[in-house]
Amino acid sequence: MVSLDELRFDENGLIPAVVQDAVSRKVLTVAYMNRESLERSIREELTCFWSRSRQELWRKGDTSGNYQHIVSITADCDLDALTVLVEPDGPACHTGSESCFTNLLWKSGTRSDFTTEGLYELLESRKRDLPEGSYTTYLFQKGLDKILKKIGEESTEVIIAGKSGDRRETVYEIADLAYHVLVLMTEAGIPVSEVKRELASRHIIDHKVKQENSIVSEQGTGEAKPQ
Numbered sequence: 001m002v003s004l005d006e007l008r009f010d011e012n013g014l015i016p017a018v019v020q021d022a023v024s025r026k027v028l029t030v031a032y033m034n035r036e037s038l039e040r041s042i043r044e045e046l047t048c049f050w051s052r053s054r055q056e057l058w059r060k061g062d063t064s065g066n067y068q069h070i071v072s073i074t075a076d077c078d079l080d081a082l083t084v085l086v087e088p089d090g091p092a093c094h095t096g097s098e099s100c101f102t103n104l105l106w107k108s109g110t111r112s113d114f115t116t117e118g119l120y121e122l123l124e125s126r127k128r129d130l131p132e133g134s135y136t137t138y139l140f141q142k143g144l145d146k147i148l149k150k151i152g153e154e155s156t157e158v159i160i161a162g163k164s165g166d167r168r169e170t171v172y173e174i175a176d177l178a179y180h181v182l183v184l185m186t187e188a189g190i191p192v193s194e195v196k197r198e199l200a201s202r203h204i205i206d207h208k209v210k211q212e213n214s215i216v217s218e219q220g221t222g223e224a225k226p227q
Contacts (some may be wrong), residue, residue, distance in 0.1 A: 004035060008080040014050060015082060019092065022071040022085040023196040024117055028092035029100040031060075033082070045070045047084060068091030075224075116182070116192050125188040139183050147187055150180045 003041040009015050021028055031043065031049040038058050040048040047068040050060040061067030068086035075082055091102040107113070126136040139147055154177040161170040185195070 002075055002079065004038065006079055007035075007038075007075060008078065009035065015045075015050070015080060017049070017073075017082040017084050019047060019068065019086055021193075022087050023141065023193050023200065024115075026099055027067075027084070027101055028088065028098070037083075041084075042073070047086060060092075061089060064090065064094075066092070069090070094099070100166045119179075120182055120186060120192050123182055123213065124212070127186055139180075140187065144184075144187060147184050151177065151184060152218060154180050 015034075015038070016030060017033050018030050019028045020026065023028070027196050030134045031047075032052060032079060034050045036049045037048040040057070040059070044059075046059060047070060048062065050056075051058050067089045067091070071085040073082055073084050073088060081207075088098075093102075095102075105207075123136060126134055127140045130137045131142065139150065154173065157173040158177050162171040164170075170182055183190075184190075184211065185192070
């Protein structure tokens with residue numbers, strides 16, 4: 001870990017901070033910190049920035065209630081910029097948008113910027129607009145029982161492909177299953193972020209369980225392992 005003394009603040013005593021959602025990794029905003037605001041951010045585990053226009057400290061959320069709970073802060077290789085992973089209480093932008101970055105400037109016509117969240121948003125639009133000729137529209141029109149049946153069928157296909165040892169076919173079937181699970185999530189109103197947070201919490205629990213099992217094992221054998 002680096003220390004605050006190693007960071008390279010600019011001539012105004014500031015360092016840029018790129019704030020990202022800890023679950024989706026979406027960039028929420030870019031702001032500036034000085035040493036005082038950074039120390040306060042670490043102490044309170046809430047983002048606090050330096051307002052260049054008002055020339056004062058401001059803690060995100062004091063006005064809007066949309067606090068950003070800090071998960072980690074990482075400096076770049078030159079130690080002159082930060083990424084701050086947060087769990088936000090609400091939108092990051094004063095416009096009410098989740099992110100300040102909403103104005104598309106350019107997009108490649110040949111390369112994909114696929115994300116699970118992007119696919120989920122597409123499925124939401126299919127459910128809302130129900131365009132003709134869409135397989136997703138067909139699933140939503142048939143309803144929950146049809147969606148659940150497809151998940152059962154695709155789960156079986158994953159098992160068969162996995163058992164066969166065919167890597168390519170297994171990947172194909174897992175993708176089919178993932179798609180239909182996302183359709184179910186859309187139908188039930190369960191966002192991708194909610195599932196990611198559940199997985200993150202299980203990772204922490206799994207780590208604790210492993211530690212507890214190790215301690216029980218040591219106590220049972222009477223052996224002391226190096227810590």
